[in-house]
Each structure stands twice: as C-alpha cells, then as structure tokens.
Amino acid sequence: MPQVIRAYVRLVDRVSDYVGYLAASLIFVMGATLIFDAITRNVLHIPVHWAIEFTQFTLAAYYFMGGPITMKNEDHVRMDLWYANLSERGKAKLDLATVGCMIFYLGVMLVGSISSLQxxxxxxxxxxxxxxxxxxxxxxLLTLCLVLMLLQAFSLMFKHIATLRGKLL
Known part of the structure; x- marks a missing residue:
C-alpha cells in the first residue's frame, strides 16, 4: 500500500482511539449527574429538571462517539456461524463487501444528519x-461522528484490501 494510505489509516485509527476514550469517560459524567439528581431530589427535596435530559444527551453522545473505535477494534456484533470458519482472505472478502454496504449506509446517514443540523x-x-x-x-456531534465513522470505514476497506493482497498496513 502507498505510504499516504498507511498514514491515513494510522491517523484515522488514532483519532478513533482518542474519541473512543473520551466517550468512555462520559460514563462518569452520566453517573455523577444521576447521583447529583438523586441527592437533590430525594435528600434535599430540590428537583433539578435538567439532570435526566442531560444524561440522555450524554448517553447519545456516548453512542455516537463510541462508533468509530468499535469499528476500528471490530468489537461490533457479527454473525459468526460461517465467518469464523473462513480463511483470512475469505474474511477479508466478506468484510470488504460489508464495508461497502456500510459506507453507503453511513453516507446516507451523513446526508440526513447534515440536513437535520442545518x-x-x-x-x-x-x-x-x-x-x-x-x-x-x-x-x-452526530454529524462529526458520522464523518469519523465514514473515515474509519474507508480505513477498514484499505486494511481488508491489504489483507487480500497479502500485505500489512
């Protein structure tokens, strides 16, 4: 693979890692917000009306931001009935086909999110x-995360092509 593609894959993977680690830290924000809400509502008898909704927004951000690292690490749900028995090249071929479908899907989602943001x-x-x-x-945030997921999908595509060519990225 050309050096520019290797650099692209490394950069996108690194950004996905950072965004994923930031997403993981949002669990603590959600937990602190819910504890704060429980204390103010049940102990101090002063309900805060924003806490639950803020936690819902934070959970949405958690899901959006966790997508790219999940794709990068291949931690997503996969039907392993046949996949596990395939050779590395067979897995790469199947993954390449599914990445193509995913790129189309993410492109449609990105167009919709841009329209919604506008x-x-x-x-x-x-x-x-x-x-x-x-x-x-x-x-x-959804729009930015969809862009990053699309970039990560292309990174995966390059990795699968490299596997089919018998080369490492």
Whole structure:
C-alpha cells in the first residue's frame, strides 16, 4: 500500500482511539449527574429538571462517539456461524463487501444528519421540555461522528484490501 494510505489509516485509527476514550469517560459524567439528581431530589427535596435530559444527551453522545473505535477494534456484533470458519482472505472478502454496504449506509446517514443540523441551526431548534435545551450541539456531534465513522470505514476497506493482497498496513 502507498505510504499516504498507511498514514491515513494510522491517523484515522488514532483519532478513533482518542474519541473512543473520551466517550468512555462520559460514563462518569452520566453517573455523577444521576447521583447529583438523586441527592437533590430525594435528600434535599430540590428537583433539578435538567439532570435526566442531560444524561440522555450524554448517553447519545456516548453512542455516537463510541462508533468509530468499535469499528476500528471490530468489537461490533457479527454473525459468526460461517465467518469464523473462513480463511483470512475469505474474511477479508466478506468484510470488504460489508464495508461497502456500510459506507453507503453511513453516507446516507451523513446526508440526513447534515440536513437535520442545518434545519436545527436555521430554526434554533430546541427540545420541548421544562429545561428546553438546544439540540444543535448533539446534532453537530452526530454529524462529526458520522464523518469519523465514514473515515474509519474507508480505513477498514484499505486494511481488508491489504489483507487480500497479502500485505500489512
């Protein structure tokens, strides 16, 4: 593989790792927020109306940000009924086909998320709740994470092509 593709794969993998580790730390943010909510509601009898919704937004960010590292590490759910019995080249061929489908799917999702983000920015879209937060930050994060997942999908494609050629990246 050309040096530029190797550099691309290393860069995208490194960014996916950093974003994934940041996503993992969001568990602590969610836990602290829920503990804070429980204490203020049950001990101090002062309910905070934003805590549950903030935790929901944080959980959405956790899922979005965890996608690229899950793809990179191949920690996603896979039907191993036939896959496990394939040779390395057979796995690479099947993975290459599924990566192609995934790239199409992520492209469609990215177009939709960009449209949704544009709408949210143009209208100042907010959640209809007591807290009434803006949805622009979470929609922007979704769009960025879809871009990173698309970049990671191309990285996987290059890795599978290298496997089929008998070379390492």
């Amino acid at each position: 709408y949210a920015i143009q209208t100042g879209e907010r959640r209809f709740s007591m807290w009434n937060p803006s949805v622009i930050p979470i929609k922007a």
